[in-house]
Structure formats: structure tokens, C-alpha cells
Amino acid sequence: MSVSGPAGPRSAVGQASLRRTNLATVLQAVCRSPEPPSRADLAGRLTITRATAARLVDELVAGGLLDEVDPVVPRRGRPARLLLPGERIAGLGLLAEADRVVARVTSLRGDLLAHAERGVDLVALGVSGGLDAVRAVAAEAVAAVPAARLVGAALAVPGVVADGRTLVRAPNLDWSDVDLVAALGPVAGTGPLLEVGNEADLAAAAIVEQVPGRVGPWPDFLYVSGRRGVGGAVVSRGEVVLGEHGGAGEIGHVCVDPAGPPCPCGSQGCLERYAALEPLARAAGVAPADLPDVAARALAGEASARRAVDELAWALSVALGSVVNVVGISTVVLGGHLATLAPLLRQDLQDRLAARVLGARWAPVEVHAADDSPASPADGAARRVLRHVVADPGALF
Amino acid sequence: MSVSGPAGPRSAVGQASLRRTNLATVLQAVCRSPEPPSRADLAGRLTITRATAARLVDELVAGGLLDEVDPVVPRRGRPARLLLPGERIAGLGLLAEADRVVARVTSLRGDLLAHAERGVDLVALGVSGGLDAVRAVAAEAVAAVPAARLVGAALAVPGVVADGRTLVRAPNLDWSDVDLVAALGPVAGTGPLLEVGNEADLAAAAIVEQVPGRVGPWPDFLYVSGRRGVGGAVVSRGEVVLGEHGGAGEIGHVCVDPAGPPCPCGSQGCLERYAALEPLARAAGVAPADLPDVAARALAGEASARRAVDELAWALSVALGSVVNVVGISTVVLGGHLATLAPLLRQDLQDRLAARVLGARWAPVEVHAADDSPASPADGAARRVLRHVVADPGALF
């Protein structure tokens, strides 16, 4: 048995809780499985009897959390009834950014069921009007999938979120100290928000689990995403690290040079001053919108572009080297415009990190590019909703 | 129910596991309780029936994991039989440093039962001779408490430990790539080591739980300990963060200034180059052994001492500011010689961090001094052993 920490359960468990736990275990096993398993498969993997596996599966099927399908490839013996995560169970993920609102409905099976998007100026609209826009886009997405059973909604915002509900400060939105769960209220028939999260944290959550309940190739990584600013997240053991109050992951404000350029955050020489879109484009001598050009120009050998990429790699290596030394995670995933530049950066950054990271000799730092999209935070938010289902399907009965 | 992550149990649980879980829950509740609880107290707190609580308690008492004591203050009603963690259940904590070996036996109740120490030159002795010394000191401590039931041993070393057993590199010991669990073998009748850990990580573990199973005032903190080098640990939700391979917590090698003095680690401007004993003493113009003088001199207004403390506060603020922004933990605990200087540093460091930390406005960073001793890592190692007991007491039956 693994040693779990001192944060043990505050209350003991009876048989009811045992069944609930096992329902979750079975659902998780189905979600995790790359191929749809049968009841007998589950019994074998979870070391329970076929009788018990069948009992639990039947209950999940009755609740719509699992779907039964017939096998396609014939085999000897009685054919199995294969199990898939319920395709009608779905979560609503919302994203509010400065210039647009996105709503996405994702099924427990990992399929995108609906997408709605609207360009709006949330700065001009303010909190009240902005949340009206969020409600409207959410309703649009939900209306597109009347058959889905929505189990909840979560919202991604570009700012620091405390305790999973209060937006403390979103510089680009110019919103501050809003309890978004209370302010938004029930959303499109899914009840109040289950969670409010930072944009980058939720984008990272979408990378962790491409499919609900199935952790992808990187259970531990540092996510660094560049856009207007530089956001990030620390993912450890398949979990986004939120910190004491939810303010973790601000990799953009790791100090690269204490004598560096001043940052609006009040500090000096933050990574964001080197890696955000605007300083980067300026260093390369292009307009921010033309950033993809930098890659081409650098490859073509243009000096200013090459210098800009070099300095970016340097700044990233100083900041990430420090972070890797502290959190002991040796996979870095670049997102946003940093993903665009990743082909140019990767090798250089890895080499620099090898020199800066204490444990690089036996655990070399690997740099990867995320295939994230502008809608990733919304997907991550939807994934967060479905996480509740996978963690405790019994709550839906 | 709280949402646990996707790292769910690989196998479902039956009633046997249910009982085992509940045994752990009861023992944890007793350990956590500041006052010894009765069976009825436990039933109330854990929301189980008195019948079940009694059943579980009886089993733990029979196994020696709980002791019964009579209440001292009389109360109305039938007097309760109060429960304490078993005083004869004990863990052996070992510490191997460059110039000495320490062994400490700690009871489940948190009492120090035995201490043995020997000054030896582990660099000169090498791995084989050094481990002989460790075995000898361990035997000495164990012999002092014949009544104790030792449930295992753990070892703290001043270096990077991978996967809880292999010492990858200990600069001050000049040991490398040793599987210490295999190399040390069974220790003083307690069987092979349950765990090998980094010195600073284990010192932090001792701070987390002053008493086994009871998390102290800081469930989340950054530990920074200065001595020959600068070690550290990240503690999150009562757990020391080990990282992917066990190499986390190297706060000493966070970059303070990319143009700073070169560090033996191969990087430049690491925190260790500012905050370790030797550079600090040199900056203050004293011999390393006279460091406590620096505090007195700085208080007396001596310029070089004041400058040294100022620069230390600056370097710590740059490094810790970055770390706090990433891990979202707003308590810093200083150990080693940094604890000695804490009275001078505290306010200045807090003020500087307030300016550097993004979330400082709603979650101010607090700096504290640890009351750690040179033997703390050994205590932490012993605590680690007892953790296994608290996590799964059923394993001892």
C-alpha cells in the first residue's frame, strides 16, 4: 500500500462509501483504458470478481455513465459487451478573455459536442455586462446539444483566481475581486459554476488529460504559455498545482535578471518582459501579429530574428532552470506563441537547461510543444467538470 | 466528497481493505488529536458508531498501536478510557553527514527515545566504511531502547536522492550513485531501509509534523536551510514535494543573478553563492564559525555586517519571490544559520517579497524561523518511518 500523507479522511467509511469508491474505480478504469473493456476485463484488472464487476457496471450503465457497445472483431467464446464512457454525460467549459467569450461542451468520452464563440470587448462591458455575454454564449452552446446531460460548468479567466471562485485580479480584463461563482449564478441550466480557474492552469489541465480520466504522456510537466503575457502551470502527478490559495503557476513572473526591465507587476526582469508577445516581436523587429515570421526569418539567418530567439532561449533557460531545480519536474511544455517558436527553441533551450539544472545528468530536461488552441482553456474547464464525475460518479445518482 | 485526481486506485477494494482503511483513519484521528480522545470521541468525530469505534480501537490496542490511559480530570458520567499513540512503537532515523553520524529513535507518540552520535570523517571512510559507521551508531541507539518495537529505519543524506533509495550525488560526502538501501542492508534488526531522503527534505518533514500524524501550524511552506550549502524543500498540503525523481527542493540553485558569481553546480549566480555560510561570512568580514556575531554586529550598526545582511535579504527575496510565484506557497521557514539571522532578516525579507510576489496583496508572504537542530534530519527520517505505520497500521498485524 502506498503511503498517503497525513491529510487522511476526516470521517471513516462504511459499506455505502465502499460501493461509491468502487463505482469510481470502475468508471476510472473504463476511462483510462485505451480499448473499451468488458466486465470481465475490469474484473481482472481491478482484482475483483466478475460478479462484483458486473454489479457495478450495471449500475453505471443504468445511470448513463457507461455505454455498452457490441464488439467488432469476433473472438472465441461468448462475445463480450464492451464498455465506453457515457457519451451523453457532458461538461460545459467557459472561457472569458479580453476580446471574446468561448463555450465548449465536452462528453465524458472526450468528444467535443458543441462550440460557441463570440467576439466581445469584456473590458468595455465590465463585470456585469461581460457576465451577461458569458451566459449568452453558454446558452448557445448548450442549446446545440439538447440530448446531452450536462453535469456542470467551469470558467477559465485570464487572471489570478483564489479558492476556485474569486477572480482576484485580471490585468487584461481590468476586473478585480469578483466572486465569479456568485456573480455569474446558474449557467444555462447546469447550476452554479463548479469551479473558476486560471486560463493557463486550465489549458494545462486539457493537456494532462486528452480524454477525461486518462492521463496523457506527461503526468508531470511545466506548462509555459505565451500570449499577451506569459502564463504557466505546474503539473505534478497528473494534477495542476494550485498552491495554498490558487495563485500558483505564475512562471511569467520568475525573475530572469534582477537588473532587467521593470514589469507592471512591480518587480524587475520578470520572464514575461522577455517572452511575452510584444517584447519578443520588438526584439525581432516585427509587428506582434507577424510573430510567425520570426521563425522563418531566424531560419533564413536574419540577424535580428536570430538574436531575438537566442535571447528568448536564454531567458527561458534562466527562469525554467530555477523552477526545475525547485519542483523537480523535468518536462517543459511550451504553449501559445512559444509553441510556434518551439522548433527553433527546443534544442537550444534543452542544452542551456542541461547546464543549469542540477539533476539534468540523470533526468534530462525535455522541451515539447503543446498542440494547444485558443480554445484550450475552455476544454480544460469542461475537463474539470467531468473530473468531478469520474472522481465520484455516485454523486449523480 | 473531495475531488481526488486521476491517480485513482488501480484495484478496487473489498471489506478487508475497508477495515484496514478505517484502522488507519482511527489511528490518524488519535495522532492528530491534541488531547487524548475516548472511543466515544472518535465515534463522534469520524461519524461512525461507538460500536465500530470500539471494535477498531480494541484491535489497535491489542497491536500496541494505541495505549489506554485513565482520565485525570473527573467528569460526569462513566469515565472514558483515553487513547494515546502507542509509546513502544518506534522508528529509527539516521543521518549521515560529512563529519558525523546520528541515529535517533522516536516513538509514535512523538517522544525521543534514544539518541546516538559519533564524529567520523565519512569522506575519508568512503561508502563502505561510512556505512559501517552508520550501522554501528544505529545499533548503539537501538540497544538503548530494548522495549521499543522498531518498525523500520530511514536515512538522511546531504545530497540528491533518486526514487527514495539511490544517492545520486553528495558533493560534501564525495559519494555518488550508491543504492543506499542495498548497500546498507538490514539495520539493527529493523530490516532494510524504508526510505533514503535528502537532508533538507527530511528536516522539513520534521517541521511539518512535530508529532507523527499531526500536521503543525504550517501545512504549506518553503523551507530554506543554510549551512555549508543551501538546501531546501517545498511542502504542500503537509507533504514534502519530491518531484518526478526525488530531486525537488534545490532552492539553493535558483538563479538570483544570471551575471553573478559562478557556482560549482555549473551555473551562475545561484542563491547558494549568496546565502551559504562561507560567502555570507566573507561578505560580513568574519570567520564562518563566528557567524552568530554578524547578527550582533549588524544590530550594533557595523557597516560591513549590515551590508552583508542587506545583500542576503535581497538575494533571498529574488530567489524566494520567483519560487513563491510559481508554487503559490506563502510561508517561508528559514533553517540552519539562516534561522540564526532570521530576527534581522524577517521584516526586510517580508517587505521585499511583498513587492516581488504577485499574490502578496491578498496572501502576504510570512517569514518564520525554524527551531531546527543539527539532528532534525534524523528526526524527520524517523517520522518518515512512522508515517508508514500511521498510513496503514494494518500492515503491522
Add this chain to the structure above:
DNA sequence: AGAATATGTTTGACGGTAGAACTTAAGAGC
């Protein structure tokens, strides 16, 4: 001494999983 009060114990009921025998539905071989 008796009432009040709270702890701890006993008893039977309930619920969930384990184990083993049984049923079902296919392919394989003749």
C-alpha cells in the same frame, strides 16, 4: 441513596464483496 449522564458493550439487521457453480453465446473441429 437515587437520579442523571456519558461511556462502553452486546445483539441482530443490513449491505457489499468473494467464491463457486451455472447459463449463455459464440468459434473450432469433425
Add this chain to the structure above:
DNA sequence: GCTCTTAAGTTCTACCGTCAAACATATTCT
């Protein structure tokens, strides 16, 4: 086309742990 083999799923009983409620016990308060 029949039987044999294989494997999935189902049924039934046994076992075990917790729950609920009544009971016994040991003290203080009146």
C-alpha cells in the same frame, strides 16, 4: 450439422464489516 471448447455474464450462498438500538457500567450531582 453436430458436438466440443472457450470465455462472458449471471445466480446463489457465505462471509465480513458497519449500523442501529437496546443494554450494562461507572461515575458525578442532588
